[in-house]
Amino acid sequence: MRINNNLFLAKANLKGSKRKDTVMVMMILSVVAVTLLVGFLSIVNTTCDEYKNMKICRQGYIMPETCYPNGAKGVTDKTIGNVLSLEHVVSCERAALPTVPEVITITKITDENNKDVSNTTNETNLDKLTVGLVDQFYDSDYINKVIKGTGLDKAPEMSCILPHIFTYEDIDEDSGKTVAREKISTESLIGKTITVDLEYLIHQFTKGEKRGYEKGYLGEWTSLPKITYKLKVVGIYYYSKATSLDGGSYILVSKATAEKIDKMALDNAVKKGMKDDLDDYINDEYARDYVVTADSIDNIAGIISELQGMGFNAGVQVGYVDESMLAFTGIFGGVGTFLTVAVLFLTVINIFLSVHNNIAERKAEIGLMKAVGYKTSQIFYSMYLENIILAVKALLIGGVLSAVTVLIINLINSSGDTAQQMYVMPWTSFLILLAIAFGVILVIPLVCLLIMVYNIAKIQPQEAMNA
Amino acid sequence: MNSIVAKDLVKVYNQKVTALKEVSITINQGEFIVVMGHSGSGKSTLLQMIGLLDLPTSGSIFINSKDVSKLPKNAIADVRQKSLGFVFQAFHLNPQLKAYENVMLPMLINPEYKNKAEMEKKAKELIDVVGLSERAEHYPSQLSGGEQQRVAVARALANDPDFILADEPTGNLDSENEVIIFTLLKELAQQGKGIMVVSHNESILEYADRVYYMKDGVLGDEKR
Known part of the structure; x- marks a missing residue:
């Protein structure tokens, strides 16, 4: 069956579909979730990882031996081995x-x-x-x-x-x-x-x-x-x-x-x-001063604490670790991931129910199509094409909504302070995410239909004889 | 002349209910055959077998001298698409398609039609054959019951099948529309189509070339 013929039938069936609006709304939300939430989550996480991997965020200092009685130890040729032997210590070098x-x-x-x-x-x-x-x-x-x-x-x-x-x-x-x-x-x-x-x-x-x-x-x-x-x-x-x-x-x-x-x-x-x-x-x-470097930002505080316990005058590099940035990343990441997963999950459920109910309601119609010679695969493609039409519309609407939002966010952030400037989404990334979003809203109905294809196959042509 | 020959058809449901008991029947092109019987007599089951909508438990079905009862599912679908047209009691028109577009439905899977324009032309010709030219652009909701059934007849003719099988085609129609439908089917028979109608409506008898009565899954001798 040619694609034009399939398209003709799919468009007609969509007109009468009771659930197409709900399905399309969920697809639009999925597009928005993938492009905006995933996009900015990725930027935030990448920026945060970049930041956390910087040497300066993984470093602490050890001051020389102090003069006071029972003063703190410093790094010498005798003590440097003790520092280097600590777990997670990568190096200990003169400042x-x-x-x-x-x-x-x-x-x-x-x-x-x-x-x-x-x-x-x-x-x-x-x-x-x-x-x-x-x-x-x-x-x-x-x-x-x-x-x-x-x-x-x-x-x-x-x-x-x-x-x-x-x-x-x-x-x-x-x-x-x-x-x-x-x-x-x-x-x-x-x-x-x-x-x-x-x-x-x-x-x-x-x-x-x-x-x-x-x-x-x-x-x-x-x-x-x-x-x-x-x-x-x-x-x-x-x-x-x-x-x-x-x-x-x-x-x-x-x-x-x-x-x-x-x-x-x-x-x-x-x-x-x-x-x-x-x-x-x-x-x-x-x-x-000697600088001690850890393998990860998460370990430096522990190393400094151990060094202090060993009698060294040690401390973290003050002012370089932006705890608020780390906290923001954590919260934004958690909320963003939850929302994205929730939207995609609801989209899957919605489309699955739509497909399931669609097949049940169109039993007689499917029976008739089989009676006149349609095969299960042809009916499957026709139903999938209905979802592709919805997906294309959702991509256009969701894409425009997301693009406008990204444009506004980028304009605000790029003219903001240095911290805000971190959160500007490149347009190439946006387009890649948009393509991924389209893939997602194409794959979800395909998987749902494949799961339900047995139901389509089960419908016998004689269903058309049942009024 | 082409024909459908069913030999010794048996259909048992759930290993308990025997709906057909060694039924044999032949439908030739150009004939108007009616199978009558009460509800539960097995006449609809016989039509399902003849129309390859279901397969018999045993027996054979030959369409144009080819045994089709043992073919795989997709091949059987192809036979239905090329050789058979169906008219059901419930019209089953797609409410989102106009009258002529409903007629196009079986054409969409027929590779002999090269493009949509060809299908539209043929569909409108068939709409004309059933006397609904002025209603071609109307949706089913805008048509009467009789008009809808006439569209269904046109749809059954979409791929120029040799045979039309109708199950209680006037079951939902008034007497005036009954006449229209039976007359239409009779004309198709006279034009060379093999027509088989399953009905309990005795007003069809005057149109039939051959009449059979079914009772308890057994096909009685031909009357007439």
């Missing part, structure tokens, strides 16, 4: 350079010909770059995940990669409110050189015996004099909203470059008369 730069300012941008191109475009606006590119890191999970240009593993020293976009926010000093927010692309900066002024704030430790203590170290925060250096922008990496823990985005450099810059800062500080202050910091391997 990676750089420490937290107090101030980082971009003072100039030059092109390949060394021509000053600062402030010639929105992207080269020095104020915006300085505000938007908050920190400089080397130990990042994104160090070689460039989307354009060259990764740092292939680039020479004193190179850097930038986030593909950064957010510039203008905050009113009096009220503290954001008065302007702009997203700026950095793609045009590939190949250019940025001049950076950096002032380090270091957590410096000095041997206690220099201050009259028998053992241990004394710690204090020390500002180093400003240094200036140049970095060549060799690539851009995908700015993941999850990495912007404090709302900013990072200039990434290689470990070698970071160590070189820090040596520059320390050498400069020594030159300017800070030699005595920095002597232990520079020359004593254990006059530093």
Whole structure:
């Protein structure tokens, strides 16, 4: 039986169907559930997983041995083995350079010909770059995940990669409110050189015996004099909203470059008369914080607790773990999953009942069709085609509803703060989910009909003789 | 000339009730045959066997000299589609289809029809044959009982079968419409169709070429 003939019969039968409206509503809801709920659930979970896998969320610190009597232990060649032997500990290393730069300012941008191109475009606006590119890191999970240009593993020293976009926010000093927010692309900066002024704030430790203590170290925060250096922008990496823990985005450099810059800062500080202050910091391997890394964000708190129990002065990296984000993910995930499953379950039940009742009510009609020569398979295809027609209509209506909703959500979130920007659905993802939703609402009636095909086969042609 | 030959048909239900007891009958093209009997006599069961709507417990059925009683289900469906047309007491018209579209129903599975336009043309011709040209675009709810049954007759002719089998075709009609339907069936017989009508209505007798009476599953001798 040709598809046109089937379509003709299916359309006619649908006209008289008592349940088609209910079935179509459930199909529309299924489309919406799959595209919206599953779509945003996926974004939330992916963002959260990305975030949870970041090294910085899995790290704690151990301070050097303190000076006080019965003071806490520090990491030494004798104690480092104890730390590494703990379950879930991946590494224990001297605090990676750089420490937290107090101030980082971009003072100039030059092109390949060394021509000053600062402030010639929105992207080269020095104020915006300085505000938007908050920190400089080397130990990042994104160090070689460039989307354009060259990764740092292939680039020479004193190179850097930038986030593909950064957010510039203008905050009113009096009220503290954001008065302007702009997203700026950095793609045009590939190949250019940025001049950076950096002032380090270091957590410096000095041997206690220099201050009259028998053992241990004394710690204090020390500002180093400003240094200036140049970095060549060799690539851009995908700015993941999850990495912007404090709302900013990072200039990434290689470990070698970071160590070189820090040596520059320390050498400069020594030159300017800070030699005595920095002597232990520079020359004593254990006059530093040590960073312990766990295999999972879920284990770091337990590791720190164990270390404290062992007498170490240990703690988690404060301010990096956003508990509210984790809580939101959990709640949204739970509610979203429940709603999606509920909608799909109700759709299955509804369609199954519709098919079942449809067959029962059309017994005489099916009997007549068999009497005039229709086979069970032909009747099956005709009934399935009725559901395909409903599915196509549901896809169109549900698709439009979902698209409008996604458009509104995306517009709101993309112009929102960094946390909101996490929840923007790419249109390619939406289209893929829409295709999946269509598949779902095609498969459900097919499965229901296949289960009921025995009932269709059971109807005998002589049913047509029963009035 | 084509014919349906049923030989020694036996039908037993649930291993207890014998509805047909070695019934033999022949229906030739161009004949109007009537099988009469009271309710429960087995006449409807006989029509079901002849029409391949059900299979006998034993016995044979030959349609155009071919033994069809042993064919697989789908092959039997093909035989019904090509060689047989049915008219039932309940008209069984699809309420969502217009009159001519109802006539098209059996054509949809007939590969001899190349496209919908061909089917529509033929359907409207058949609607004309049964005298309902002006009602072709009407839905069943807009037709009287007699008109609906005439549409059902047109539907039975959709694939140009050799035989028309009718089960109490006037059971739901008044006497005026009875005459219309019987006259129509008689005309079809005169045009070369083999007609078999099962009925308890004696007013059909004047149209019949041959009449049989059934009682308790046994087909009596031909009357006339």
